[in-house]
Amino acid sequence: MNKIISAKEALKKISDHQTVAILGSGGGICEPTFLLNSLGNMYQNTGAPKNLTLLHANGIGDKNTFGTDALAYEGLVKRDIAGHWGMAPKMAKMAQEEKIEAYNLPQGVISQMYQSIAGNKPGVITKTGLNTFIDPRIEGGKMNKSAKEDLVKIINIDGEEWLHYPNINIDVALVRGTTADENGNITYEEEAAILDGISIAQAAKNSGGIVIAQVKNIAKAGSLKTKDVVIPGIYVDYIVVDSNQPQTCERMYDPALAGNVNVPVENIAPLPLDPRKVVARRAAKELRHGMVINLGVGMPSGIAAVAAEEGYLDQLNFTVEQGIIGGMPIGGVIFGVSHSPEAMIDQTLQFNFYDGGGLDIAFLGMAQMDRDGNVNSSKTGALLSGCGGAINISQNAKKVVFCGTFTAKGFKADVGDGKISLLREGDIKKIVEQVDQITFSGTYARKIGQPVLYITERAVFELAKDGVMLTEIAPGMDLEKDILAHMDFKPIIAKELKKMDSEIFIV
Numbered sequence: 001m002n003k004i005i006s007a008k009e010a011l012k013k014i015s016d017h018q019t020v021a022i023l024g025s026g027g028g029i030c031e032p033t034f035l036l037n038s039l040g041n042m043y044q045n046t047g048a049p050k051n052l053t054l055l056h057a058n059g060i061g062d063k064n065t066f067g068t069d070a071l072a073y074e075g076l077v078k079r080d081i082a083g084h085w086g087m088a089p090k091m092a093k094m095a096q097e098e099k100i101e102a103y104n105l106p107q108g109v110i111s112q113m114y115q116s117i118a119g120n121k122p123g124v125i126t127k128t129g130l131n132t133f134i135d136p137r138i139e140g141g142k143m144n145k146s147a148k149e150d151l152v153k154i155i156n157i158d159g160e161e162w163l164h165y166p167n168i169n170i171d172v173a174l175v176r177g178t179t180a181d182e183n184g185n186i187t188y189e190e191e192a193a194i195l196d197g198i199s200i201a202q203a204a205k206n207s208g209g210i211v212i213a214q215v216k217n218i219a220k221a222g223s224l225k226t227k228d229v230v231i232p233g234i235y236v237d238y239i240v241v242d243s244n245q246p247q248t249c250e251r252m253y254d255p256a257l258a259g260n261v262n263v264p265v266e267n268i269a270p271l272p273l274d275p276r277k278v279v280a281r282r283a284a285k286e287l288r289h290g291m292v293i294n295l296g297v298g299m300p301s302g303i304a305a306v307a308a309e310e311g312y313l314d315q316l317n318f319t320v321e322q323g324i325i326g327g328m329p330i331g332g333v334i335f336g337v338s339h340s341p342e343a344m345i346d347q348t349l350q351f352n353f354y355d356g357g358g359l360d361i362a363f364l365g366m367a368q369m370d371r372d373g374n375v376n377s378s379k380t381g382a383l384l385s386g387c388g389g390a391i392n393i394s395q396n397a398k399k400v401v402f403c404g405t406f407t408a409k410g411f412k413a414d415v416g417d418g419k420i421s422l423l424r425e426g427d428i429k430k431i432v433e434q435v436d437q438i439t440f441s442g443t444y445a446r447k448i449g450q451p452v453l454y455i456t457e458r459a460v461f462e463l464a465k466d467g468v469m470l471t472e473i474a475p476g477m478d479l480e481k482d483i484l485a486h487m488d489f490k491p492i493i494a495k496e497l498k499k500m501d502s503e504i505f506i507v
Contacts (some may be wrong), residue, residue, distance in 0.1 A: 003184045003239045007038040010212045010238045014039070016050045017078075018171035021114070021204060023197045025058040025322050026087040026297075027334030028066045028249035030188075030195045032176040032214035034242035036060075040070040051078035055168060057110035057196060057347070058322070059084030059388060061091075062249040062333050074099050081151070081168070083107030085143070086385035087333075095144050095384060102143035103151055104378065106134060107321065108351030108392035109165050111196045115348055116167055118202035123166040125155070128355060128392050130163060131441035133378065138438065143384060173204035173211045176245075177231060182221040184233030186213055190247055192257040192337040193322045194230060196347045201235035210237045216245040248334045259327075262340045268328065270309040271302055273507050275413050275457035278420065278474075279403045280306045281504045282455050283363055286401055291360040292317045294393050296377075299403045300363035301331030321354065321389035323347040351389070355396050362397035364390055366404040368435040369454050371489040373442025373463040375402050376435035387439050394440045399451045402440070404430060406456040407486055413457065418502035419476030420457060425486065433488040442468075459483050460500065464492055472498045475505060 014020065024031030043049070054068060054077055061067020063086075071077055072090035079101040085092045095102035112124045129152065133139040136152050153164040175197040177186035188194055201211045213236050247253045256263040271277045280302035287293070287307070293316055295301050307313040308328055318338070319325050326342025329335075353359075368376040375394075378387045394400045405411055407426025414421045442463055445452050452463035460472035469492040473479060479497075484490060 003236065004182070004218060005238050005240065007035060007240045008042065010240050011035065011039050011042055013210060013212075013238070014049045014052070014172050016048065017052070018049065019053040019055055019169060020172045020174060021170045021200045022054060022056040022060060022068070023173075023175040023195055023200055024056065024060040024067070025193060025195060025336045026060065026084070027062050027336065028246060029192050029322070029334065029336050030176050030197065031060055031066060032174045033066055034245065035174050035212065035214050035240060036068065036070040040073065040076070043073055043076040047075070050075050052076060053079040053081065055081045055110065055170065057083040057107045058336070059087040059386065061087035063087055063089055064249070066249045079103070081105060081110070082386060083110050084386040084388040092384040096382060098144055098146045101147045102384075103141050103147050104143050104386040105141050105151065105165065106387055106391040107389040108355060111199065111348040111351055113165060113167060114196055114199035114203040117170060118199060118206050120206065121167075123164055125162050125164050126355065127162055128395055130161060131444040132391055132439060133437045134387070134391060135163070143379070143386070170200070170204045170207045171209040173200045173209065174214070175201055175211060175231060176214045178215060179217040179219050179224065180213060180215040180236070180239045181219045181224050181233070184213070184236035184239055185224055185229045186215060186231040186236065187224055187228045188230045189228070189260070190216065190253050190258050192247055192334075193324060194344050194346055195322060198231050198235070198346065199348050201231050205235050211235055212238045212240060214240050214242055214245065216241070216243060248337070250334055256339050257337045259341045259344060268305070268308055268339065271305045273415050275405055275411075275415065275420070276302055277306070278415055278457045278504055279405070279455055282460065282500060283401050283403050285501070286361060286399070286453065287316060289315045290317065292319060292358060294319050294321065294354070294359050294362040294397065295329050296362070296364035296390060296393070297331070297335040297388070298365035300365060301329055301335060303363055304329045319350065321347065321350055321393065323350045351392055354392050357396055357398060359393065359397040361399045361401065362393045363401045363403055364394055366402040366454065367430065369402065369431050369468070370433060370435045371467055373445065373452060373468050374435045374438045375440035376437045378439040379437040381436065390439055395444065400440070400445075401453045401455060403455050406430065406458050415505050416507060418505050420474050420505055421476055422482060429486060429488060431487040461491060467492055469494055470497065472500045474500045475502050
């Protein structure tokens with residue numbers, strides 16, 4: 001059988017109402033972009049296939065021309081079950097307009113579900129998601145009114161509550177690699193991550209489905225090194241070649257991202273001194289030599305830059321949920337990759353380690369925080385982003401630190417001379433009476449005795465037994481005027497309220 005066919009031939013094998021699992025992560029990482037664009041074009045030209053269910057652990061896209069936005073057409077997609085939505089604004093808009101059924105499940109759970117499907121197990125059974133919006137007693141991961149099916153269940157094992165995520169049958173898998181030989185064996189030499197392509201392929205095959213792989217190069221059968229093969233050819237039905245396949249949305253190929261060369265971190269420019277750097281510097285004070293660390297998307301990614309600038313990056317073990325270990329994690333659209341990583345493993349295995357408590361500390365972003373210590377990073381107002389890996393990470397890390405500015409939308413401040421001065425207060429309060437959606441449960445954290453900090457540019461809070469406690473304020477800030485006046489609740493005030501270190505606010 002000749003596995004190498006055109007995109008048109010391959011995509012014609014997708015039928016109406018089928019479930020399509022898609023490999024990829026934000027910024028075009030391991031994303032079969034050519035296949036996605038071709039599928040969107042085929043639907044526009046022919047009206048087929050219709051009413052697909054999409055399943056993907058990661059957010060896929062770059063908020064512009066990459067990702068599942070290529071499929072954001074009425075009638076093409078019926079349901080999207082995603083780990084994250086923030087990189088695909090057109091698909092998110094369809095969800096908001098009730099044109100599709102929108103579900104958000106934890107990134108790690110979907111990744112683990114592929115292994116469960118492949119192994120014919122009953123689904124994923126985990127505590128990840130308890131007391132958050134994933135919990136069926138709260139929202140059940142349903143992101144709009146059109147999402148009516150219950151995809152998550154509560155079960156009891158030996159007197160303890162667990163969440164059960166039943167398997168989802170996969171008809172088609174769309175995966176990607178760098179090179180395929182004529183037998184369909186796929187290597188990843190230019191990829192910036194491995195993700196969970198092999199698990200997706202196995203799940204599709206053992207569901208009775210097909211696997212379509214996009215690659216950049218074709219090699220002769222038997223010419224690839226055995227240990228370089230990431231997805232074996234026995235799992236691959238069809239190969240589609242895109243000779244212009246970029247490594248990410250930002251670059252055709254960077255060997256440092258693929259781990260093929262080591263780029264000295266001193267070549268990386270330091271962050272400018274602003275409120276974001278203040279938060280990163282204060283958060284970095286929670287680091288200890290040898291820690292295994294996760295940095296979330298957004299503001300927490302600046303912590304690696306601070307460690308590099310101050311010369312102790314090599315004393316830490318940064319990890320990213322996409323399966324990256326070591327190196328310097330990169331923020332922005334291509335979050336999920338690192339400069340000069342030490343290792344890349346399957347994303348599913350990374351989450352197994354995280355879920356088991358392997359992280360010493362995790363730093364995550366926060367859109368809102370409330371009096372119970374709950375954090376929302378998945379849905380604020382009309383903005384639909386999703387939880388990504390945050391629930392797996394925050395619920396299971398030995399310690400979690402949330403990072404964010406005190407207010408949002410228009411907030412400006414001047415930093416220098418050992419203090420911070422507010423120039424314009426943000427129009428939106430982020431410290432509220434009750435969060436719009438519970439991505440992190442303060443109640444659950446207290447139950448398991450997890451230490452939690454909330455760091456902003458002007459104040460630091462911790463999760464205490466009786467609620468949120470204010471423990472530090474920044475030099476130059478007035479407690480009443482600059483902090484309490486911009487909160488929807490009054491926190492517990494520490495008996496020994498400290499000043500944040502002035503060195504944080506010095507160039």
